[in-house]
Amino acid sequence: MDQTDIKLLTNLKKGIPLTDNPFNAIATELKIPTQEVIERLNQLKKDKIIRRFGATLKPGNIGLSSNALVAWKVPKDKIQEIANHLSEIKEISHCYERTTNNPNWTYNLYTVIHTQNHTTTQQILKELSTTLKIEYKPLYSTKDLKHPQPKEDTQC
Amino acid sequence: MINNKNNQVTPIHQPQKNNTPQTQPPKNLDETDKKILQTLQDDFPIVPQPWKEISHRLNIPQQELTTRITHLKENGTIQKIGPIFDAAKIGQKASTLVALRIDTKKIQETAKLINTYDNITHNYQRDDPYNIWFTLTAQTTKEINTTIEQIRQKLNIPPQDILNLPTQHRYKINATFQLTKLP
Numbered sequence: 001m002d003q004t005d006i007k008l009l010t011n012l013k014k015g016i017p018l019t020d021n022p023f024n025a026i027a028t029e030l031k032i033p034t035q036e037v038i039e040r041l042n043q044l045k046k047d048k049i050i051r052r053f054g055a056t057l058k059p060g061n062i063g064l065s066s067n068a069l070v071a072w073k074v075p076k077d078k079i080q081e082i083a084n085h086l087s088e089i090k091e092i093s094h095c096y097e098r099t100t101n102n103p104n105w106t107y108n109l110y111t112v113i114h115t116q117n118h119t120t121t122q123q124i125l126k127e128l129s130t131t132l133k134i135e136y137k138p139l140y141s142t143k144d145l146k147h148p149q150p151k152e153d154t155q156c
Numbered sequence: 157m158i159n160n161k162n163n164q165v166t167p168i169h170q171p172q173k174n175n176t177p178q179t180q181p182p183k184n185l186d187e188t189d190k191k192i193l194q195t196l197q198d199d200f201p202i203v204p205q206p207w208k209e210i211s212h213r214l215n216i217p218q219q220e221l222t223t224r225i226t227h228l229k230e231n232g233t234i235q236k237i238g239p240i241f242d243a244a245k246i247g248q249k250a251s252t253l254v255a256l257r258i259d260t261k262k263i264q265e266t267a268k269l270i271n272t273y274d275n276i277t278h279n280y281q282r283d284d285p286y287n288i289w290f291t292l293t294a295q296t297t298k299e300i301n302t303t304i305e306q307i308r309q310k311l312n313i314p315p316q317d318i319l320n321l322p323t324q325h326r327y328k329i330n331a332t333f334q335l336t337k338l339p
Contacts, residue, residue: 006246015236018222021204034204041202041239049246050239052332055196061233062185062193062335069282069289087328095328098253098321105319110253114333139282139289145267146279146290147235 001049004030008040009050058147064114066121066140071107073135082132083109091115091124107137185233188216190336192224196237197332243293248275250300250322251293255286257317263288266311273303286319297322 007030016022023041027034044050059067074082079097086109087095094112115121118140129136185193191214201209207225211218228234243251258266263281270279270290279290294300304320307313 001245009239009241009246012238015238016206018207018225020207022206023204038202038204044239044241045202050241051329052240053202053238054198054200054240055193055237056235056240056331057193057197057333058232058235059333061231062333064333069280083325083327092328093331095326096253096323097325097327099324101320102316108324110321111328112331137284139284139286141280142283143263143281144279145263145281145288146271146276147232 001044001047004032005040005044005049008037009044058144059114063116066113066115066118068113068121068141069139070111070113070125071137071139072109072111073107074109076108079109082134085132086111086128089113089124089128091121185335187336188214189224189228191338192216192221193228193233194335194338196225196234199338200237243275243277247295248293249295250297251277251291252300252304252320252322253289253291254304254321255319256288256311256313257286258288258311258313260287262311269310270307273307286317 008026011026011029017025019025021034023034023037027037030037041050041053045053059065072082072086083095083097086092091113092111093114094110096110098108098110100106100108113121113124115124121138121140125136125138128134192210195210195214200206201213203209207218207222210216211221214221216224225234225237256266266288267279267281270276270288273292275293277291277293279288281287282289292300292303294303300322301320304318308315308318
């Protein structure tokens with residue numbers, strides 16, 4: 001990976017346009033042929049530097065209305081085992097171990113879960129908590145503050 | 157036309173109970189929308205003319221395809237179409253999750269300020285006394301701490317109202333969803 005790759009990734013962070021040749025603009029900007037942009041992107045994907053190339057979907061708009069970050073309190077010596085177990089759950093998209101700076105907030109494992117409704121989320125979490133014997137705190141998302149609501153902004 | 161009779165999948169939409177959706181969901185995602193979304197998410201062709209390629213693949217005129225994609229972007233279903241990569245792989249080696257306890261009246265202005273920083277990857281309002289949660293990447297932990305301290309000072313937040321939860325280990329990341337089966 002070189003500087004051009006880094007520029008390519010950084011400039012495409014916001015996505016590609018819906019024009020016939022969506023990679024032409026970035027090619028011009030980086031002063032390389034479009035074909036080279038295509039080759040570089042495919043190579044970056046092959047090397048797993050690009051994890052995925054494609055659309056990022058908003059779960060709430062495709063029927064997954066219940067989205068929660070869930071904080072778990074896990075004994076240090078069990079963290080790997082429990083993290084692996086949680087990672088197997090298909091409704092769980094993210095699973096991260098984190099340290100904390102606050103003695104009153106001692107949660108150390110964080111997952112993100114998407115389901116059709118809060119009832120389903122609650123059921124899954126309750127079951128996991130019972131099976132794994134760990135405490136948790138669900139933090140339901142009520143608003144995406146990074147992606148403007150369609151009414152406020154209809155850019156594409 | 158697309159023949160998908162042998163590939164019927166349980167619709168993902170179900171009646172909502174005890175739950176208010178976060179936003180107004182699109183009126184209807186028809187089977188064509190689902191196929192488009194599934195292709196854009198899972199099997200995007202990195203070629204000079206990807207829309208043309210997808211229109212051939214799904215047997216939809218390119219004009220109709222781009223109209224549908226435009227609409228799905230406008231109603232927020234598609235947030236972006238592009239590369240998803242680990243910030244760490246381009247030198248952003250430190251990352252954290254930050255929670256703020258903010259007066260509910262100040263949520264909007266706080267969100268606005270947070271979003272002015274580069275390398276904010278997610279930013280959500282959540283149903284908790286800690287009501288704003290965002291993720292942040294940077295080249296170093298020092299840089300992360302500086303950014304958090306700047307935000308804290310600009311908003312005049314007492315230290316106990318901020319959680320800084322740096323990433324120790326990533327076990328899973330896969331935010332893709334099944335809407336339909338592709339032929």
